[in-house]
Amino acid sequence: xAATQTFLFADLAGFTALTEAHGDEQAAELAxxxxxxxxxxxxxxxxxxxxxxxxxxxxxGEGASEAITLGLAIVExxxxxxxxxxxxxxxxxxxxxxxxxxxxGSTVNLAARISxxxxxxxxxxxxxxxxxxxxxxxxxxQRRGEVELRNVSxxxxxxxxxxxxxxxxxxxxxxxxxxxxxxxxSAGELVYxxxxxxxxxxxxxxxxxxxxxxxxxx
Numbered sequence: 001x002a003a004t005q006t007f008l009f010a011d012l013a014g015f016t017a018l019t020e021a022h023g024d025e026q027a028a029e030l031a032x033x034x035x036x037x038x039x040x041x042x043x044x045x046x047x048x049x050x051x052x053x054x055x056x057x058x059x060x061g062e063g064a065s066e067a068i069t070l071g072l073a074i075v076e077x078x079x080x081x082x083x084x085x086x087x088x089x090x091x092x093x094x095x096x097x098x099x100x101x102x103x104x105g106s107t108v109n110l111a112a113r114i115s116x117x118x119x120x121x122x123x124x125x126x127x128x129x130x131x132x133x134x135x136x137x138x139x140x141x142q143r144r145g146e147v148e149l150r151n152v153s154x155x156x157x158x159x160x161x162x163x164x165x166x167x168x169x170x171x172x173x174x175x176x177x178x179x180x181x182x183x184x185x186s187a188g189e190l191v192y193x194x195x196x197x198x199x200x201x202x203x204x205x206x207x208x209x210x211x212x213x214x215x216x217x218x
Contacts, residue, residue, distance in 0.1 A: 006067040006093040009115035011056035012085040014178025021177035031055045045070035064093050064132035071123040090115030092126035113149040127157040172198040175215040176207045
């Protein structure tokens with residue numbers, strides 16, 4: 001029997017680049033650390049882990065408000081790590097069907113597509129989740145507008161959830177492996193065409209120096 005739930009997907013933006021730059025072992029270790037960070041937040045936000053898929057984790061919450069605050073907490077916890085890829089979060093609310101511990105339906109599919117549309121550090125939600133949450137103290141919803149998503153027949157109205165008065169410091173991102181770099185953790189800097197780039201390791205700095213046009217901002 002279908003039941004109304006809020007489904008949330010969170011994954012590491014740039015994980016493919018990180019794997020290529022640092023290898024399978026380190027990428028797997030980082031994914032495991034990411035999942036541990038997420039699991040530490042679940043009880044506090046009345047949410048449950050459904051499964052992990054590569055570098056992504058699928059979560060289920062019975063309340064839209066709790067799911068939104070969980071998404072924001074995930075971004076904040078990952079941001080606090082000195083060397084970690086940027087996380088992105090997407091969610092939607094609606095009916096879904098449970099089979100053997102997994103969940104299926106258009107709501108689940110839409111939540112996954114919304115996650116894919118999010119930028120690094122963003123928490124995106126569908127209009128259904130926005131309406132189900134109602135007013136949420138300390139959180140504002142910025143209308144992202146209608147967005148076309150792959151394999152979704154009609155454009156979807158999306159909202160970005162942010163903390164009220166949030167002033168996020170934009171940390172530099174290693175252009176090779178896409179890992180965020182805290183200022184004190186930078187292994188080196190290079191300037192190319194007037195732009196300064198920071199690196200998590202000498203390996204990434206060397207990769208960039210050997211072929212800057214491949215990694216430089218465009």
